[in-house]
Amino acid sequence: MARRTQAQQQQSYREQALKMFPWICAHCGREFDGKKLSQLTLHHKDHNHDNNPPDGSNWELLCLYCHDNEHQRNQMVNTSGEAPPGRVPEQPSTFTPFAHLADLLKRKT
Numbered sequence: 001m002a003r004r005t006q007a008q009q010q011q012s013y014r015e016q017a018l019k020m021f022p023w024i025c026a027h028c029g030r031e032f033d034g035k036k037l038s039q040l041t042l043h044h045k046d047h048n049h050d051n052n053p054p055d056g057s058n059w060e061l062l063c064l065y066c067h068d069n070e071h072q073r074n075q076m077v078n079t080s081g082e083a084p085p086g087r088v089p090e091q092p093s094t095f096t097p098f099a100h101l102a103d104l105l106k107r108k109t
Helices: 002-020 034-039 064-080 101-108
Strands: 040-044 059-063
Touching: 002 040, 002 059, 034 040, 040 064, 059 064
Parallel strands: none
Antiparallel strands: 040 059
């Protein structure tokens, strides 16, 4: 019975968040509406499901994929004690996409 009550509370928090925030995944930016809105989940930023301030400051809406990814990353931190590798590349990129743009523009005129 306690699980049912907790699940009902989580649903209530999700409904509140859907009224407060745009229906967009906070991580990947994908937009949701209609039938696909069920794929947008409520995520507690601090991973504490008991921390539910009325202003929603501990909540964010995430798609199913980003939500799973966030929890997997958090589990990695908890088990290893180290932060998982970031999304930032270890070595800076040497690619400069606009390096020859000025030359290309001069040729067209």
